[in-house]
Amino acid sequence: MSGQMSREMSGAGRGAGRGERASTIAHETPRGVLGAWAFDALGNRIVVVEVDPRWFALDAARAAAWSSRARAVLGAGEVFEGAPGDQLLVCAREGGLASRASSDAGAIDLGGDSGTRWRVRVYNRDGSRAGMCANGVRCVVAVGAYEDGREHAAEVEVQRPLGRDGGDGVDEDVGRVVRGWAVRAAGAVMVRTEMGRAVLDAAGVPFRAAAVVGIDGGVARVDVGADAAGNGGASAWAHAVGFGNPHAVVWADDGLERAEVHARAAAIGPRVQAAGVFHEGVNVTVASLDAARRRVAMGTFERGTGMTEACASGACAAAVAAATRIGCGTVEAVMRGGALSLDVGGDGDAYEVEATGPVTLRGCVDV
Numbered sequence: 001m002s003g004q005m006s007r008e009m010s011g012a013g014r015g016a017g018r019g020e021r022a023s024t025i026a027h028e029t030p031r032g033v034l035g036a037w038a039f040d041a042l043g044n045r046i047v048v049v050e051v052d053p054r055w056f057a058l059d060a061a062r063a064a065a066w067s068s069r070a071r072a073v074l075g076a077g078e079v080f081e082g083a084p085g086d087q088l089l090v091c092a093r094e095g096g097l098a099s100r101a102s103s104d105a106g107a108i109d110l111g112g113d114s115g116t117r118w119r120v121r122v123y124n125r126d127g128s129r130a131g132m133c134a135n136g137v138r139c140v141v142a143v144g145a146y147e148d149g150r151e152h153a154a155e156v157e158v159q160r161p162l163g164r165d166g167g168d169g170v171d172e173d174v175g176r177v178v179r180g181w182a183v184r185a186a187g188a189v190m191v192r193t194e195m196g197r198a199v200l201d202a203a204g205v206p207f208r209a210a211a212v213v214g215i216d217g218g219v220a221r222v223d224v225g226a227d228a229a230g231n232g233g234a235s236a237w238a239h240a241v242g243f244g245n246p247h248a249v250v251w252a253d254d255g256l257e258r259a260e261v262h263a264r265a266a267a268i269g270p271r272v273q274a275a276g277v278f279h280e281g282v283n284v285t286v287a288s289l290d291a292a293r294r295r296v297a298m299g300t301f302e303r304g305t306g307m308t309e310a311c312a313s314g315a316c317a318a319a320v321a322a323a324t325r326i327g328c329g330t331v332e333a334v335m336r337g338g339a340l341s342l343d344v345g346g347d348g349d350a351y352e353v354e355a356t357g358p359v360t361l362r363g364c365v366d367v
Helices: 003-008 060-075 097-103 134-148 258-274 312-326
Strands: 021-023 033-041 044-051 087-093 107-110 113-124 152-161 172-185 188-197 212-216 219-223 237-243 245-251 283-290 295-302 329-335 338-347 350-365
Touching (some): 033 134, 044 060, 060 087, 060 113, 087 134, 113 134, 134 152, 134 350, 212 237, 237 312, 245 258, 258 283, 283 312, 295 312, 312 338, 312 350
Parallel strands (some): 044 087, 113 152, 245 283, 295 329
Antiparallel strands (some): 021 350, 033 044, 087 113, 107 113, 152 172, 172 188, 212 219, 219 237, 329 338, 338 350
16 A cells, blocks of 8 residues: 555544544544545535444444434534535445455455445434435445555445434335446546436335326426426426435526526425425435536435535436436536536436546545
């Protein structure tokens, strides 16, 4: 490992004394934490916490403790120089860090690349659980590339709570398994993730079936109400797409710039969430299509977090919604924090998405 890599990833081992840090939070470190890192993913402020696999399983007390920890770490603004964090991901490597180091028990074969399996649990800024954070998953994949200083592959199993319960529930299942590849380049890590198939049915997203007002290429148009979305050219309906989290893609006028759609998302998002169409809440993306350039400018108001600089799962949802208008292929999603390249495949009612874009390690942190 190079000197630079040692400084960047000195938090990969156990205990305190972890090299350069983005900041230090004055809280007792939870038992079983092996390392914690702060990442920038297109402006999303992500904290990745690795725990001993023996401490990954939840009981009610531990679930409540991690919910509280997420609120403290993300809301305090201490990790990201005064700005609140967006999501906290609690992760465990299959086989554990010590076992991986001695026997490579965590290594798997992903298309010829060696890699690591992770189990992941996602917390929002308000301490609630989420079924996916695609930018956070990209950061987890990047950990291996920063450690190894080369290409790294990973398979990330994102666990989701059974029902929206404010973060303290224990029951959960596997919401989505994401395969990813990362390579270091020019001060960042470029990550490609196979996000899998979009969920489009009312029970899977989920949304109120009676609110459907049409179908476009297998994707439901859901009535969110003129009062909710009617804001200078935004539609009163949304395309409903699931990628671990439920997403409502509200179309604004074509050809708008990212700053304009970001502002509209901030205004529209809370109203669409309050409309009650989506049973477990919803991430609201306002999008504007440039069909000639196959480009979507977008902004997302996330449940449990609010406005963020970028939302990668929202970009996947917007790319699927765009495919109903311009067909499958590569779509560029442009957000205030940066851009993702989305490759949309499939047809009819089956769409699969691969996402490619950069993430940057800010430093190691105490949690």
